[in-house]
Amino acid sequence: MGFADFFSDVMSTLTYAEAQAEAPAEAEAPQEETPVKSEETEESTDDSESAEETPAEDSEEASEEGEAEAEEEEEEEEEEEEEEPEDIKPKLEEECANSSQCAPYKHHFDECIERVTRQEEDESYNGPKEDCVEEFFHLTHCATACAAPKLWRELK
Amino acid sequence: MLARSLTRVPTRAIARQSLGKSTRASSTAAGAESASSPFYLTLTASLATAAAAGSTLWYYHLYGKEAFAMTPAEEGLHPTAYPWVHERFNKTFDHAALRRGFQVYREVCASCHSLTRVPWRSFVGVMHTVDEMKAMAEEHEYDTEPNDEGEIEKRPGKLSDYIPHPTRTMKLPEPPTAGRHGGCNYVFSLLTGYPDEAPAGASVAEGMNFNPYFPGTGIAMGRVLFDGVVEYEDGTPATTSQMAKDVVEFLNWAAEPEMDDRKKMGVKAVALLTGLFAISVWVKRYKWAPIKTRKIVSASVG
Numbered sequence: 390m391g392f393a394d395f396f397s398d399v400m401s402t403l404t405y406a407e408a409q410a411e412a413p414a415e416a417e418a419p420q421e422e423t424p425v426k427s428e429e430t431e432e433s434t435d436d437s438e439s440a441e442e443t444p445a446e447d448s449e450e451a452s453e454e455g456e457a458e459a460e461e462e463e464e465e466e467e468e469e470e471e472e473e474p475e476d477i478k479p480k481l482e483e484e485c486a487n488s489s490q491c492a493p494y495k496h497h498f499d500e501c502i503e504r505v506t507r508q509e510e511d512e513s514y515n516g517p518k519e520d521c522v523e524e525f526f527h528l529t530h531c532a533t534a535c536a537a538p539k540l541w542r543e544l545k
Numbered sequence: 546m547l548a549r550s551l552t553r554v555p556t557r558a559i560a561r562q563s564l565g566k567s568t569r570a571s572s573t574a575a576g577a578e579s580a581s582s583p584f585y586l587t588l589t590a591s592l593a594t595a596a597a598a599g600s601t602l603w604y605y606h607l608y609g610k611e612a613f614a615m616t617p618a619e620e621g622l623h624p625t626a627y628p629w630v631h632e633r634f635n636k637t638f639d640h641a642a643l644r645r646g647f648q649v650y651r652e653v654c655a656s657c658h659s660l661t662r663v664p665w666r667s668f669v670g671v672m673h674t675v676d677e678m679k680a681m682a683e684e685h686e687y688d689t690e691p692n693d694e695g696e697i698e699k700r701p702g703k704l705s706d707y708i709p710h711p712t713r714t715m716k717l718p719e720p721p722t723a724g725r726h727g728g729c730n731y732v733f734s735l736l737t738g739y740p741d742e743a744p745a746g747a748s749v750a751e752g753m754n755f756n757p758y759f760p761g762t763g764i765a766m767g768r769v770l771f772d773g774v775v776e777y778e779d780g781t782p783a784t785t786s787q788m789a790k791d792v793v794e795f796l797n798w799a800a801e802p803e804m805d806d807r808k809k810m811g812v813k814a815v816a817l818l819t820g821l822f823a824i825s826v827w828v829k830r831y832k833w834a835p836i837k838t839r840k841i842v843s844a845s846v847g
Contacts (some may be wrong), residue, residue: 395635402812411674473773474782478737498744505745520746522618522762529757533734535623541628544790545642545781 422462476545485535486528492530618747619729622762624727624734631794632729638798644672645777646795649788652775657766659710663799668706671802678704685709713813729793733759736789748767 486495499522508514631638647668650660665682669675682702687709689698695804702709722825727734735758743762753763770785770792777783 398635399812399816402809403816441839474784476772476784476786502745507836509746518746520748521744522747525744526617526622526757529622530625537625539788544787
C-alpha cells in the first residue's frame, strides 16, 4: 500500500485512459432483468389483493392461495426489516471509552455525572450550577480519535 | 578565466598579509588605552543585555498570553481527524462512494439544503451515465423562456439545468473544505455526533438539539441519518456512519470537482519538471566537459 500504489497511479496517469460517460454494455443486461422481476412480483401482489377483495366471485381455493402468497410476502418483508444494518461506530467508541487509553477521561466524566446528578436531586443545594460538557468533550474526543482508524477499516 | 586563476595565488597572499598587518595595528592601538575601561564596557554590555531580556519579559507579561473568553462549550468540540483516503495527495475520490453520497443527499439532505450551483451535467461521467442524469433532470420542472404571449411555462429539466432549490431552503455548511474549519471531519463528526442524551447539567434550548461539534452545542438541525434510512443500490449496508462518510465525500466533490484532475496535473508537472531537470544536468555536464577537463600549467619564463 501507499508507496507501491503511487507508482501504479503515476503509470495510470501517464497512460491514456478512456473516459466512459455511457454505461458499459455488460452492465445493461442484469439491469434490464431486474425491473421485469419486480413487475412480476407487483402483478402477483395485485392478483392476490384483488382475490382478497372479491372472495365471493372467485373460488375459495384461489382466495386461499392468494392469502398464502400474501403471508409469504409479509414474511419476506419482515426478514428484510430484520436485516437492517447496524452502525458499528457507537460500539467502537464505547469500547474505546472503556479502554485504558481513555480511562482518565472516563473517570472524570463519571465522577462529574455523579456529582451533578446529586446536585440536581438535592433541593437544598445552592452552589454554582455545573455541567459535564467539558468532561464529555474530553471523553468523546479520546473515544472518537481511538475509534477513527478502526471505523474506517469497517466502512466501505 | 585563465587570467583570474593565474592571479589568484598572489592576490590571496597579499590579502592575508595586509589583514595581518591591520589587525596587529588596531590591537596595539587599543591596548594602550584599554587599561582603565574594561569594567565599564562589561557593565554597559551587561546592562544592555539585561534591558533586552527585561523588555522581552515585560512584553510577554503584558501581551504574551492570549485571552480566551470562550468556554470550550461555546467553541465546540474540535472534530476528530479521520483517515480520508481521498485527502491523500495521490488518491482520487472513490466514485462509487460519490454515487452513494449523492443518493444520500437526494433522499435525506435535499429537502432542506440546496445544491443550486451544481448542474446535472456535472454528474455525467463522474458517477452517473448520460441517460441516468437526463432521467433525473427530467423529474424536475423548470421555467421556460417567455412565449409569444409573454407567458412562462414549465418544461422538464435538461442536463444543463442546475439542481433546483428545495422548498425549504437553508444554507448548507457546504462546500465543506471551504466552510467551517475542520472540513470533511467537521461535517462527518456533526452528522454522526448526536449523542443519545446530553451530558448531565448541559442546557439545551427548546427546539434545539445537543451536538458537541456545533459551536455552542445547541443546533437546530436534528439528527437525520439513522441506520437503514437509505437503501443503497449497490448493496452497501447503509449505516449512519457509512451514509455520513459517503455524503461528506460527495459534498467534498461538490466543492472541489476538479480535485481528481488537479492531482493528475500535479503528477504530470512533477514528471515534466523532473525530466527537464535531468536533461539540464546532462546538458550542463556536456557543455562544461572541456572546461572541467582542462589542465592549466603556469610556467615562469626566464
